[in-house]
Amino acid sequence: MDCPRWLPLESNPEVMNKFVNCLGMRQTWQFGDVYGLDPELLNMVPRPVCAVLLLFPVTEKYETFKQEEEEKLKGQPQEVSPDVYFIKQTIGNACGTIGLIHAVANNKAHLEFESDSALKKFLEQTSKMTPEERATFLEKDESIRVTHESSAQEGQTEAPSLDEKVNLHFIAFVNVGGQLYELDGRKPFPIVHGKTSADTFFEDAVKVCKIFMARDPQELRFTLIALSKDSY
Numbered sequence: 001m002d003c004p005r006w007l008p009l010e011s012n013p014e015v016m017n018k019f020v021n022c023l024g025m026r027q028t029w030q031f032g033d034v035y036g037l038d039p040e041l042l043n044m045v046p047r048p049v050c051a052v053l054l055l056f057p058v059t060e061k062y063e064t065f066k067q068e069e070e071e072k073l074k075g076q077p078q079e080v081s082p083d084v085y086f087i088k089q090t091i092g093n094a095c096g097t098i099g100l101i102h103a104v105a106n107n108k109a110h111l112e113f114e115s116d117s118a119l120k121k122f123l124e125q126t127s128k129m130t131p132e133e134r135a136t137f138l139e140k141d142e143s144i145r146v147t148h149e150s151s152a153q154e155g156q157t158e159a160p161s162l163d164e165k166v167n168l169h170f171i172a173f174v175n176v177g178g179q180l181y182e183l184d185g186r187k188p189f190p191i192v193h194g195k196t197s198a199d200t201f202f203e204d205a206v207k208v209c210k211i212f213m214a215r216d217p218q219e220l221r222f223t224l225i226a227l228s229k230d231s232y
Contacts (some may be wrong), residue, residue, distance in 0.1 A: 002090045003090055003091065003188050004009075004085075004090075004092065004132050004139055005091065005092035005093050005151060005187075006091040006092065006097070006145065006148055006149065006152065007093060007148075007152035007167075008096065008152060009093075009096025009097060009100075009151060009152050009170075009202050010096075010150065010154075010225040011053075011055040011096070011168075011170070012106035012180075013030070013031040013032050013033055013043070013225055014154075015152075015154050016031040016053075016096075016100060016151075016225065018054055018154065019100065019147055019149060019151040020100060020104060020119065021149055021174065022147045022150075022151070023117060023118045023119035023143065023144065024113050024114040024116060024119055024120060025104060025111060025112070025113055025119055026111070026112040026113060026114065026115020026121075026211065027121075027230060028111070028229065029107075029110065029111055029223050029227055029228065029229055029230060030223065030227070030228060030230055031043065031051065031053070031226070031227050031228075032046065032226055032228055033223075033224075033225060034052075034206075034224035034226050036223065037206060037209075037210060038226075042203070042206065044103075044198075045202065045226050045228060046228040046229060046230075047228065047229070048198060048199075048201075048202075048228065048229050049089060049202040049227065049228050050103075050105055050107040050110050050111075050174070050175070050201070050227050050228075051102075051103035051104075051106070051172055051173065051226070051227040051229070052172070052173040052202065052205040052206070052209070052213065052224060052225070052226055053099045053100075053170055053171070053172050053173075053224070053225040053226075053227075054170070054173065054209050054222070054223070054224055055168055055169070055170050055220050055221075055222065055223040055224075055225075056168065056171075056212050056213075056216075056219075056221070056223075057168055057169075057216065057219050057221045058167045058168070058218050058221075059167075059169055059171045059184070059213055059219065061193075061216050062212075062215065062216065065129060065215060066145050066186075066192075068186065069191070070105065070188065070230045073189070073191075074113065074171050077107070078190075078192045078204075079192070080178045080181075080189065080190050080192060081176050081179065081197050083176050083177055083190040084106065084174075084176045084181055084183075084190050085101075085105035085106050085123070085127070086101070086102070086134075086183055086189070086190050087101055087126070087131050087134040087135055087138065087186025088130045088131045088132050088134070088135040088185050089107075089135065089183055089186055090135040090136070090138075090139060091135075091138065091139060094138075094148070094185075095169050095170040095171075095185060095186070095193045095204045096136075096148075096169070096170045097144065097148045099117075099170035099171060099172045100182075101122075101123075101138075102171075102174065102183040102185075103172045103174065103227050104119060104123070105123050106172075106174040106175075106176050106181075106183070107174065107227070108123065109225070116143075118141075118143035118144065118147075118149075118215075120146060121142070122137075122138075122141055125137065126138075127133055127157065132175070135185070137166040139184055148222045151178040168221060169186065171180070171183060171184040171191075171204035172184075173199070173208065173209075175198065178195055178196060178197060179192055179193075179195060179196065180192070180194055180195070180201065180204050180205060180208070181193070182208065190217050192210050194226075199210060202226065206224070209224055211220070218227050
């Protein structure tokens with residue numbers, strides 16, 4: 001059976017804010033661009049930050065690293081908190097939506113939702129499911145799919161066709177229980193990147209993003225987006 005495919009979501013904070021707002025998340029926290037990794041540019045990002053999204057190119061180097069990391073972690077399992085909400089990606093091109101779900105689901109304590117929020121309802125209905133069951137549930141969730149499709153066509157660049165191979169990928173970084181987690185629906189499990197705190201989370205996440213960039217020094221197609229408290 002073919003995997004369902006969605007149109008890719010543009011790495012555009014306006015599109016992302018509209019997407020989560022349409023699904024009933026209030027605008028008390030908003031997605032915004034991180035314009036660069038120099039200290040003065042990082043200082044421009046409103047605080048606090050509760051999630052970071054990284055868009056990066058899936059290159060041969062990255063795929064090799066991903067495979068090695070997976071083998072290593074299968075041999076030395078990490079300790080992952082049961083409070084981490086993780087969903088697998090089974091829908092082609094849905095990594096933007098998966099990243100947004102990871103960012104929102106692991107910060108429900110900070111965020112506010114409308115009473116009829118489709119996103120809040122999805123998170124509640126899937127809270128006890130496995131990552132694979134959540135993925136199957138998302139495939140059948142019409143409200144999220146329809147909002148994704150309209151958001152994907154909202155961006156500043158023309159949306160590629162459904163069949164076009166997109167080699168850019170979104171992942172999310174979150175702080176759950178004082179640990180920094182990388183959440184990537186293409187990986188079998190969350191990746192633990194060590195201790196963090198509400199105050200240092202943004203800088204800690206940026207350090208890991210710099211490692212992604214160092215792995216592919218010829219590449220320029222990296223984009224960082226922060227979910228910050230309402231100052232954009």
